[in-house]
């Protein structure tokens with residue numbers, strides 16, 4: 368193990384409520400990372416879980432949706448409390464091209480914040496489609512717009528922005544404009560359709576995948592993708608179209624915490 372693979376105790380400097388069930392934790396640690404890379408956060412006495420960085424350098428942060436045991440405990444944590452942190456890990460987004468579109472679904476939009484920041488700072492024309500089932504679950508749309516991206520919002524129920532799915536908004540955009548790359552993070556079925564649309568329109572896609580992570584640095588095999596042997600924690604979590612087309616699990620199967628392969632629809 369490298370030194371970076373041992374968790375270090377890090378104080379929470381600030382907690383920000385982003386939505387009714389998403390909080391950002393600003394950490395007292397400096398980490399340099401690429402957009403899309405993640406850290407393992409150890410929640411004392413509960414569990415250790417992966418979270419994408421939403422701030423880097425001197426303002427490192429992670430943004431966490433309250434979901435199960437570990438994330439519920441995190442949501443009780445306050446300024447001054449200590450988390451164990453190791454990383455950064457994984458292969459993040461490669462920022463390429465002159466004109467790009469980002470597509471975020473639900474809390475997946477967290478992974479797109481640093482990407483938008485880097486792309487816009489490099490002068491890349493950036494459009495962001497940010498979607499959720501309903502208005503209260505829209506994450507980081509306003510922050511990404513403030514950075515300078517053109518913003519399109521979709522909600523399944525029409526409570527904010529266009530009524531419908533992010534994929535419908537993307538289809539329309541791709542029929543009107545040419546992009547150098549599509550970047551996405553969100554529900555896997557959404558990303559699966561986006562990769563098909565990229566293929567049809569000859570636009571490369573980079574997608575950030577979620578799997579159950581244990582070691583985080585490529586040794587345990589928990590996050591492996593059939594039939595390629597690619598590991599989400601080490602070779603991903605961001606994969607490009609060429610790899611995604613070879614991964615038969617993509618869009619269909621994932622492993623639960625025991626390592627057993629299940630269809631996505633059987634995950635809670």
Ligand SMILES: Cc1cc2nc3c(=O)[nH]c(=O)nc-3n(C[C@H](O)[C@H](O)[C@H](O)COP(=O)(O)OP(=O)(O)OC[C@H]3O[C@@H](n4cnc5c(N)ncnc54)[C@H](O)[C@@H]3O)c2cc1C
Pocket residue numbers: 405414416417418419420429430431432433434435436437438439474477478576577578579580604621634635
């Ligand atoms: C690389 C990576 C980056 C991530 N970044 C973020 C982030 O920035 N913000 C964020 O909020 N979350 C992120 N996640 C997801 C986050 O790690 C999980 O939501 C968290 O592990 C849930 O922990 P828990 O103890 O609260 O839930 P648990 O009690 O472990 O599980 C609650 C429910 O969620 C399901 N579940 C949990 N993890 C997974 C999984 N990996 N795949 C399928 N189902 C699962 C369980 O089956 C269960 O039904 C990321 C995951 C990965 C792999």
Ligand code: FES
Pocket residue numbers: 579580581582583584585586587588589590591598599600601
């Ligand atoms: S979590 Fe151990 S190899 Fe990926």
